Amino acid sequence: MHAAQKFALGLLAAAAVATASDVAQLKKDTFDDFVKANDLVLAEFYAPWCGHCKALAPEYEEAATTLKEKNIMVAKIDCTEETDLCQQHGVEGYPTLKVFRGLENVAPYKGQRKAAGITSYMIKQSLPAVSEVTKDTLEEFKKADKVVLVAYLDAADKASSEVLTKVADKLRDNYPFGSSTDAALAEAEGVKAPALVLYKDFDEGKSVFSEKFDVEAIEKFAKTAATPLIGEIGPETYSDYMSAGIPLAYIFAETEEERKEISEKLKPVAEAQRGVVNFGTIDAKAFGAHAGNLNLKADKFPAFAIQEVVKNQKFPFDQDKEMTLEAIKAFVDDFVAGKVDPSIKSEPIPETQGPVTVVVAKNYNDIVLDDTKDVLVEFYAPWCGHCKSLAPKYEELGELYAKSEFKDKVIIAKVDATANDVPDEIQGFPTIKLFPAGAKDKAVTFSGARTVEDLIKFIAEEGKYKASVAVEEVVEEASEAASEAASETKSEAAEETHDEL
Structure with missing residues (x-):
């Protein structure tokens, strides 16, 4: 083989290594099988244009390589291609990371977005939900976090042990759980089995649960006792x-x-x-x-x-x-006691309406909760740049439906969420939700690209009336700015609020 051929093959081999990835790219038809086949999966729902996703990518790849050795799988889903899958999993911004233990046990990823942080967090997730605690390790375990829970049980009490395991599996992202069957240790801690002690480094230092072990009762106890007074x-x-x-x-x-x-x-x-x-x-x-x-x-x-x-x-x-x-x-x-009336901030009800219905707090229920209509609502802020970019497209959307056969069945609406009290806690602007006729308690949040076509598709898929209207195709320049106007994470939206929480 000539030197030139060897050199070329070497380059091809290097390229293959460079492009190899330990992050599985999943689609709708492969997602469920992949999650079922692996005990623990970290999945990233992303958009290719998203700046935060681009920054995460190399860290995510590095973590995936390390975690693969420990049989912890790492995956990613492109939400611009797999919109149905992302909506199914409640994705509202990018990147969204979730931890899967099967399809039924899903929790948000709460760790850092650096390789070391991702690796550390997921290794913890792979450990037993309940750690065995002894008189020699109790004090060290108490210092594992600001809040830890330790159950003191009789060895023969299988029922309480099973309940503890269920709670620990559910709340493992929030608190470390420990367990001991040492009656002398329980006595030293001032309790008698079965009991659950929540140790904390604030307020009174610890709280005791001594009722019958029940998943909901323990969850409520933990949430209350773990919250500072x-x-x-x-x-x-x-x-x-x-x-x-x-x-x-x-x-x-x-x-x-x-x-x-x-x-x-x-x-x-x-x-x-x-x-x-x-x-x-x-x-x-x-x-x-x-x-x-x-x-x-x-x-x-x-x-x-x-x-x-x-x-x-x-x-x-x-x-x-x-x-x-x-x-x-x-x-x-x-x-x-229910003796105080809520304060309601509202702009005046508009005397006339255009193709996009203006909603204020005083007419919110009459318009948005009209059970006979599919209502698409944009929650916006006047200062929001993304909202300003969306405005002409949203106006066009309103005009299309106002002139269509669905004009009495579909309402395109908007509300200034900074000047009007609305029932939903809005954490990013713009937030777009569809309130379907006959199912107002099941509002669906839009997470696609903010184009007229995608908004029409969303209304047709999620609304009661499956209302679709025709729109003339417009050739747009594919620019980074245009792509970023399509969607954003809640954190990106929050950056524009400056001192908002």
Whole structure:
């Protein structure tokens, strides 16, 4: 073989190595089988144009190579090609990473986006959900995280052990779980089997669950006991408070000293409502603009408000009144008793409407929840660049449906979510949702490319009336900017809010 031929073959071999990937590229017809065939899978739902996805790619590849040796599979799905699969798994932004233990046990990936962080997180996921704890390892286990749970059980109590395993499997992303059958160790910890102790490095240090072991009861106990009595509300904790499912009371103050002082004063109120209302302080200097989202004046602190997170209702405490223990206690008690009406921020109802119906808080229910119509709603912010780019396309969409046979069955609508209270907690702009006729409680979030054609396809697929209209094809330049206008992650949208949570 000539030297030139050897050199060429060498280049081909090097190229093959360079392009080899340990990340499995999955499609709709291969996804289910791949997940079923592997005990643990990390899957990335991405879009080729997404900047965050591009930054993640080399880290993801490196982690996949390391994890492959430990039989942990890593995969990716192109959501611009596999739109149905991505919608099926609730993908709303890119990249979205999820951990699969079969098709039924799915959890969001909560680790870092660097190779070492991905590897470390997934190796932890591969370990047993419940670790055996002894008198020699208990103190070390308590320090494993800010919150850990240890069950003290009788060796013969199989029922409680099975319940513990189910809970640990479900909550393993949140807390480390341990177990001990040492009766002497249980006695030393002040409990008697069966019992579950939640150890924490804040508040009272530990909480004890001594009722009959039940999955839902333990979940509720863990969620309540693991939440600080009066925590700190910020970018790292905000989503946890929103997903807790119970109202959140905000204590706005500009200095750390003032926040500590008010927290100490209001501890009796927070203690009395533990598990009913979560309490947290918020830095008014850094996040004071969020007060406006709660219908408070954003320039008058300290301030107090409660948000009903499920219905996204706001209950601001009168800022002209002093925040005394007695006044806040009465306000919170009345709120819990249902005696306080929510504050509703709304623009005036428009006197006339165009092809895109303008929704405000005062007409939201009448329009969006009209059970006879499929209603597509764009939740936007006036300052949002992506919303401005979408505007002419959205107007065109409205005109197409207004002139079609579906004009009385489909409404194209928009609402300024910064100027109107809406039932949904909107975390990124624009957010587009379809509220189908006859199924208003099953709104579907749009996650495709923001083109007129894709929006029509979405309405036709997800709406009751399967309403599709014709649109003239327009040749557009394929540019990075145009691609990025198609969609974005919630985090990318949040960057435009500056001091929003």
